[in-house]
């Protein structure tokens with residue numbers, strides 16, 4: 667499959683994404699930034715008020731057409747802010763993702779609390795254009811700003827007992843109104859096997875379209891695992907824990923028959939209630955034929971070896 671950019675390519679995001687909206691937004695951002703510089707040197711800006719106009723694009727990025735900023739920020743799954751696709755954009759508006767820290771615990775040497783702003787330094791940030799394939803049967807292509815999950819995790823120095831890593835979303839029903847309803851086991855928890863987590867593809871996203879992550883997309887920091895169904899990509903993370911045993915994850919607890927721990931995108935394994943062979947691309951005409959879902963969401967070459975010898979019908 668030719669979804670990947672060759673490793674030798676180094677392309678500026680402005681060259682790879684000729685989307686009008688993108689360019690317009692960039693122009694707008696530059697103007698706003700120039701505007702704020704008139705007020706002061708910019709030095710008074712809080713550390714998190716950063717935007718990243720010209721990041722290099724990760725070599726793993728998709729070449730497919732990028733979805734509009736509007737699609738990406740108005741069609742969301744974020745049950746902490748309601749269960750309909752339009753709820754998060756409305757209900758997360760007043761959510762304030764600052765101050766924010768991540769508690770790191772379990773099987774590693776560098777346990778402790780880490781402030782989010784320490785991860786927003788432009789150094790090490792890249793643009794990663796990944797297709798998010800939801801288990802519900804739709805997908806969109808999103809230009810994330812983020813950094814390698816593996817690099818972050820290695821910094822916490824996991825020990826030899828660390829076989830899995832678990833991520834937890836904020837639990838705060840006064841600011842996440844969806845948590846007042848018991849539609850899921852709160853807080854939302856996800857996890858990866860350590861070798862999956864240390865693969866170069868997964869990222870921690872802190873932005874999209876060159877700016878800070880909108881609340882509805884999981885501000886201030888969320889996981890993206892591009893070869894797995896969207897529900898693995900947990901939003902608004904406050905805890906990272908290294909464990910010896912496989913973590914109990916929210917969707918698996920809620921409905922173990924329908925949602926497995928692995929959740930690898932796989933057109934050959936149907937969801938118990940629907941086929942996974944195709945997906946509707948958000949933003950495309952309703953009449954356009956659906957897109958064929960790719961094994962591991964197009965990353966088979968990069969990740970299939972992680973599952974050698976495993977029956978993917980059993981470990982779905």
Ligand SMILES: Nc1nc2c(c(=O)[nH]1)N[C@H]1C(S)=C(S)[C@@H](COP(=O)(O)O)O[C@H]1N2
Pocket residue numbers: 738741742743744745746798799800801835854882883884895896897898899900901902
């Ligand atoms: N905390 C939390 N993370 C979450 C979810 C959620 O409801 N709560 N939904 C998941 C699902 S099902 C999908 S498809 C993606 C959607 O991400 P997006 O809204 O940024 O496209 O987020 C995932 N992460």
Ligand SMILES: [Mo]
Pocket residue numbers: 743799800801802895896897
């Ligand atoms: Mo999803």
